Amino acid sequence: MKTCILFPGQGAQSIGMGKDLYDGFASVRKLFEEASDASKIDLAALIFSGTEEDLKQTRNTQVALALVDSAAALCLRERGIAADGAAGFSLGEWAAMTEAGVVPFSEMIRLVAERGALMDEAGRRSGGSSMTAVLGLEPSAIEAALKSAGIDDAWIANYNAPGQSVLSGTELGLSKAEDAVKAAGAKRAIRLKVSGAFHSPIMRYAYDGFREILTDVVFADPSKAFYSNVSGGRVSSGAEIKQLAAQQIISPVRWIDEEKAILADGWDRIVEAGPGSVLAGLWKSTGSPVIVSPAGTAEHIAALAV
Structure with a gap:
């Protein structure tokens, strides 16, 4: 079944997200260790026993959500649900990059940690x-x-x-x-209640800093269909995705256009890998007969695998 995975962004986070995946999959526990090493943050402690106040700090939210989004995608693969396409909303686009083979997981987490810190600082400087x-x-x-x-x-x-x-x-x-x-x-x-004016010119400080960080990072051409927030369409060049990854910080998320591009590609199944069902709710406005199925918990993933 031709499947596209959608990854939610900042705002979908909550304390305890992904805990059932962590408890039920050894591969997810390993992923948490890998992400904690890459980000220099104890992510299991932050996500499972931290405070809402700590988690909502942009420097923490982004890396935690990128991890849980990716963990859900990993569990889908282990249950035999392979994706042929990937898209993410705002921060979720980074998990989509890893799903599409553009940036390896550890590198993605390192970059997201840098991105979150820069956007946090840009908000303070505003x-x-x-x-x-x-x-x-x-x-x-x-x-x-x-x-x-x-x-x-x-x-x-x-x-x-x-x-x-x-x-x-x-x-x-x-x-x-x-x-x-x-x-x-x-x-x-x-x-x-957010810490800055994201996806706007006010994030220029973060954009400038992040573009410099990306200078020597290699972005591979996607191995699956990949959709961009900035262009609102499909992108097939790693070099272009790299440029858009920085530009996204100061550009609007054109999710309506992106949904139209996804819809036009005729997916048989679309799933939302990560906490919540925000993207499933937004998808309803497309009028598509294909619904977005939740895939953020072990129960959801097991149901899809039947």
Whole structure:
């Protein structure tokens, strides 16, 4: 069965995620050790017995989630569910790179740890920035509202679904943007509790630092279908994926376009490898008869393997 794996991003994390996979699969325990060595973080302690406050710190969240996403994919393979394609939302794109053979697991974890630390620092240096979820208004209407209001310090960061987008910006810019989108007909504008304005120009410090870190890193051409957040389409060159991996930090996640590209490739089965079911929920807006099946727990994976 032609299968594409989707990997969730930051926001899907929770204390205890992946514990049943860790307990039930020796290979996952080994993966945790490998990731802890690569990141210099005791990830089992952080994820299973740490605090929500510690886990939500970007420098910790990103590496922990990349590990649990990859652990779920490993368990799928061990249960005989092989992927022919991979895509990830924001941070989840790194697990997709490893799934597609672009970057080895240990190298991916090392890079994600660097990325998370840089984005954490960029948030601190911003002087006050955040993100706002906008519900019930098309992205084009949001863009028009921001332009009409003359707002140049808030941008769409995540094109999640036709009726759901996320803005990034300065605190003042978001306040103005929230008023503008509500006036344009948005049902709700919800300020998020995040440590920075991700996927926006405010992350420039992180982009510059990460691009330098990537200089000597080799990205292989993907061995499976691979989709990009930045382009919203399929990418077949490792060199291009490397360029986009840095660019993603300051660019919006074009998930609506990416879903269309995935849909166009005619997958028989799509699974969400990692905690939660956020991507399954977003996928419903495509109207596809193919659903996204959860694959974040041992029970979910066992059900898929039947």
